Amino acid sequence: MRKMYTLGIIGLVILLSGCGNQNPISVTSTPVNDLGEDNITTTPTENSVYQNWNTFVNPNNGYGFLYPTNWNAAINVYNKDFALFGPGATGQSGTGGLEIRENFNSIQAYLNAMEDEVGVTHVVTKKVKIDGVDGVRVEYSGYPVKGHAVVLRKDNNIYNLYFNSNKAEDVELFYQLSESFVFAE
Secondary structure (H helix, E strand, O other): OOOEEOOOOOOHHHHHHHHOOOOOOOOOOOOHHHHOOOEEEEOOOOOOHHHHOEEEEEOOOOEEEEEOOOOEEEEOOOOOOOEEEEOOOOOOOOOEEEEEEOOOOOHHHHHHHHHHHHOOEEEEEEEEEEOOEEEEEEEEEOOOOEEEEEEEEEOOEEEEEEEOOOOHHHHHHHHHHHHOOEEOO
């Protein structure tokens, strides 16, 4: 039986803004509009990698996702709309998480704001469609972290699922987690 958890997350912005902007790594961004039409569309099935995964639902902002049994997921104690997840994650910290940012008219505007506000640079790697919502996969760099993210835009809100690691097996699990993401009706 899958466990039902509510989860929140300290967003990448909060983490990086507290760490300062020392020695940012310069990476050239690929504009979202320059990626063409190579989309990834996903729908988890019962006979898939997700069969034994746990379920996380955040009733505060109406979203959920599946996560590996050897990871944790929790609502962020600092912002109940956010979630934290990953190996050993708690409501106060996690290798990955989800943050929601309001009032962005495009994903590119959000990525530009992240670069301006906290010195994080992004390289967009692929367009995605998750639960019917358009988004992009990105790799990001900045002091003190590097990692991967899936950025979705729905109703002028940005949903930034991020993972502050480049460990190959964990990155693969992160992308599987992100592909299971669903919005509440």
